[in-house]
Amino acid sequence: MSAADIELVDLHKHYRKGRIDIPALDGLSLTIDAGSFVAIMGPSGSGKSTLLHLIGGLDSADSGIIRVGEYRLDRMSERQLTAWRSRHVGFIFQMYHLVPVLTAAQNVELPLLLFRMPARERRKRVATALEVVGLADRMDHRPNQLSGGQEQRVAIARAIVTDPDVILADEPTGDLDARTSQEILQLLSLLNAEFGKTIVMVTHDPRAAAFGQRILHLDKGVLDRDERNPARPAAAAHAH
């Protein structure tokens, strides 16, 4: 599957809480190059997670353009977005969100159940994904038999098993200790460097953000700063 550029133009998104109007994104424009690793930082309420949800087709903007590769998400119906997500995006959450009653392999297999794919092929892909994250020997373990780091690895395997263009990670290390966080971030870097995945990661942690080639700082729904990370190979990226 080919990687995709992400283009956001003049995005507006407001939430209503009773009579109060809360702006989450206020005219944000941004381009993220295919195959880059971008970290998004900012204080709570700055619009980081909203931005991630819009790129992932989980939410719709009030106005503006959202393009991921050849797809105009802002023009797609909920049903189309659901189908698109299953093929083009992998999600990684802070709390892993593994299904407790399923084994690691069954959790990783979940996204593949949405495809017409023979069971043999599914098993092969699951095994490969778990091997990539270093958990080939934990296939039959349930989440409660795994450590937090291992659970997040399973979640990463679930995110990559469909070979998506884009991986969206929302505070993927927020619930992990420093050492395990490093391992997870190294794994994400590997997915970016070796497999060419576009990674967009929301984080509060500057040490985690340092793994990105580019660090975007959001504040009050607008792009406050756009930094290139000199410690990582530069990615062709720019903000409007």
Next chain:
Amino acid sequence: MALPLVYHWRNVFVRPTTTTLTILVVAAVVGLLGWILGFAAALRGSLAVASDTHKIIVIRRGSTSEGTSALPPAEFNKLSQVTGVARDPQTGRPLVSPEMTVQVALPRKRDAGRTTANVAVRGVDPERAFAVHRNVRLQGPVFATGAQEIIVGVKAAEQFAGLRLGDVVNLGFGNDRGYRVVGYFTADGGPLESEIWGYLPSLMNAYSRNAYSSAALRVAPDEDPQKVIEQIEGPAIQLTAKTEAAYWHEQLRLVRGYLVIVTGLVLIMSVAAVCSIANTMFSAVAGRTREIAMLRTIGFGRGRILVGFVLEAVLLALLGGGLGCGLCLAWLQFVGRTKDMLGASSFTTLAFEIRLTPMIAAVALAAVVLVGALGALVPAWRAARVQAVSALREG
């Protein structure tokens, strides 16, 4: 493809207490439903075999059953005037069977004889009775006309103690005449199987009767039974005549009423089962909001989520259904397959053999699938409407 079955199966057991309670509620409904369907089938079976259209039961005008009817021989003899009655091919005599019915209280087997119930004892002339009651078949010898002997319907033998071969049953006005059981008979599962038969003159003598209770009459195959009934009820004879089907339909009125009441009970319990499943599924959805949000996020559509939760509820209901069928089978096996009920106006016991056939079990399980699906509908709808973004934010 939908979510894997193992996902739903394992989730059913995540909340053991509510799941167990729901399974028990559903099991109770299915157990009772299986029992009632079996009973209804037995009742239908009884009516079906007691629906010989060419057999007519004659009682005194104004009587509602054989038990309350008295038919003096002079009245009975009038029946020989009726045209359209079948005749014995050898003797040429009309096939009319004089019969006397009394009730005797016998100890029930099901509570080891602690309670008794009324059993119909029918005095018959075997030669004529077997020609008229064609579905009655002997298992063993018939009673001897010169001895105090009886034969017992197989359902009566199942229900009551002291009716084994060789047992002596005290009959007669003073309960002082011992009649020995010499054989059994079947009647295609019909009401006659709940009776005891003996020789008519002997029993009339024992009960100091000089009138019969009723007459059973066989209509010739090519004659219209209705015309025969019109003659019997007409001014020349003035007796009451009913086809066997009409007679037993009337006698089973109480049983049908009982079935209606129990069916109502099952319906009320079904509503409770639907509520119980709904409650369990609401808990399941509430406890798995973030999981559902994750599934929505990775591409599972609302339809798949809805179907998944309905399937989970159906699995839960089927577990209860399986247990219910098992309980019903165990009940029938260990407590007894035979249920006795009083006839509407005869006050004698009619026994019904209840069976949980594969078809009845299938119907009960189909009903349980419906109960499960109904119970799951609103919670599953709620699950399908989970807003992924809000649910993930809460996480």
